[in-house]
Amino acid sequence: MVIRPVFKREADAGRLPEARLAEAVGLTDAIDLKVETAELVPVSRIRPATLIGEGAAERLAELVSERAIEVVIVDSHLSPVQQRNLERSLKCKVIDRTGLILEIFGERARTREGRLQVDLAALSYQRSRLVRSWTHLERQRGGFGFMGGPGETQIEADRRMIGERITRLKRELEEVRRTRELHRRARRRVPYPIIALVGYTNAGKSTLFNTLTRAEVVARDQLFATLDPTMRVLALPSGRKVILSDTVGFVSELPTELVAAFRATLEEVLEADLIVHVRDVAHPDTVAQKADVESVLRDLGLGDVVDGGLIEVLNKIDLLDEGDREEQRKKAARDPSFVPVSALTGEGREQLLALLDARLGAARKAVDMTVPIEDGAAISWLYAHGEVTERHDDERFAHIRVKLDPADASRFLRRLHP
Numbered sequence: 001m002v003i004r005p006v007f008k009r010e011a012d013a014g015r016l017p018e019a020r021l022a023e024a025v026g027l028t029d030a031i032d033l034k035v036e037t038a039e040l041v042p043v044s045r046i047r048p049a050t051l052i053g054e055g056a057a058e059r060l061a062e063l064v065s066e067r068a069i070e071v072v073i074v075d076s077h078l079s080p081v082q083q084r085n086l087e088r089s090l091k092c093k094v095i096d097r098t099g100l101i102l103e104i105f106g107e108r109a110r111t112r113e114g115r116l117q118v119d120l121a122a123l124s125y126q127r128s129r130l131v132r133s134w135t136h137l138e139r140q141r142g143g144f145g146f147m148g149g150p151g152e153t154q155i156e157a158d159r160r161m162i163g164e165r166i167t168r169l170k171r172e173l174e175e176v177r178r179t180r181e182l183h184r185r186a187r188r189r190v191p192y193p194i195i196a197l198v199g200y201t202n203a204g205k206s207t208l209f210n211t212l213t214r215a216e217v218v219a220r221d222q223l224f225a226t227l228d229p230t231m232r233v234l235a236l237p238s239g240r241k242v243i244l245s246d247t248v249g250f251v252s253e254l255p256t257e258l259v260a261a262f263r264a265t266l267e268e269v270l271e272a273d274l275i276v277h278v279r280d281v282a283h284p285d286t287v288a289q290k291a292d293v294e295s296v297l298r299d300l301g302l303g304d305v306v307d308g309g310l311i312e313v314l315n316k317i318d319l320l321d322e323g324d325r326e327e328q329r330k331k332a333a334r335d336p337s338f339v340p341v342s343a344l345t346g347e348g349r350e351q352l353l354a355l356l357d358a359r360l361g362a363a364r365k366a367v368d369m370t371v372p373i374e375d376g377a378a379i380s381w382l383y384a385h386g387e388v389t390e391r392h393d394d395e396r397f398a399h400i401r402v403k404l405d406p407a408d409a410s411r412f413l414r415r416l417h418p
Contacts, residue, residue, distance in 0.1 A: 024075035098255040199278035200289040201249030208343035282319035318342040
């Protein structure tokens with residue numbers, strides 16, 4: 001069973017309660033749980049003991065008993081006390097939104113860094129739950145054991161034990177981050193700008209990534225299908241090569257534990273020369289989803305980038321009727337930073353590639369480079385990745401005026417003077 005508490009304040013929040021409930025059902029489906037029923041539960045006043053009202057709790061308890069429901073997902077944050085009291089009242093396992101998202105991340109993360117980040121987030125959550133079942137040390141399935149289940153060993157973990165594990169994980173994660181920094185330094189020597197795809201979960205980022213790069217990244221109609229960043233080289237129409245990065249999807253009310261734990265993964269966005277916001281324009285809450293994504297980007301310190309105007313890919317136009325599709329085309333005609341596409345059919349692909357090319361090219365500035373005449377590789381690099389407008393050589397140096405992207409100019413100078 002999935003329930004979404006509806007608070008009075010949500011009436012002005014810009015999100016449809018029905019859409020929020022559908023998202024919660026999608027999150028539940030992402031861990032292969034069969035949703036017996038889903039409903040909105042009005043909450044006129046938040047109860048410190050159970051969040052929802054006594055009458056609502058009694059009605060839900062009857063429904064749980066009648067349908068033999070084993071797990072109730074509450075699409076809201078629950079305090080440890082509220083979670084425990086609801087479990088006693090409903091006589092079944094209760095999981096809040098944070099626990100559900102952690103369960104998904106626990107099943108999906110594949111890289112060592114991803115696993116460490118999710119472990120850290122889960123332990124921080126466990127510590128806030130007082131002392132609950134800590135099963136992920138001996139779990140027989142993915143996730144973190146919030147679901148319970150046959151064969152799982154119940155291990156009582158006190159705060160000291162969890163604290164020691166958190167300290168150990170942070171140390172391991174720091175080592176991984178140092179390794180990632182070495183990889184980033186290596187990428188800086190590869191003279192390609194980085195373009196990051198960001199967007200709400202299930203907006204179609206991975207499908208678009210595959211369409212643009214001809215890659216085979218996992219792309220399913222499912223929330224959080226992608227949890228680990230993937231990068232591929234992409235050739236733009238001008239011949240310029242870039243690195244395209246597919247990142248984890250954002251979601252409203254993302255657990256604070258995950259925002260902190262996944263900061264290293266999101267550093268790929270911080271490193272990007274260009275950020276592309278992929279939106280699901282066929283979703284009824286597309287405007288609110290856009291606001292959620294921009295809020296996360298601001299939290300990452302990218303407020304100036306957001307204010308400067310992101311490239312917005314208006315994805316899934318194949319799901320719109322002709323009238324709505326035409327409206328998206330008009331929006332793109334008024335503002336070239338909007339590109340209507342269908343990642344599934346490939347419609348709009350060429351226009352998007354051309355816009356990426358133009359946006360990177362517009363930032364080019366003329367710079368003067370002095371390169372040792374014997375450094376043929378560096379001189380060839382400038383010709384291959386910039387627009388040489390003037391050159392004269394003396395006995396020792398080639399003096400070259402070239403138009404380069406600021407990022408490329410920085411990369412070249414780091415290469416020339418490491």
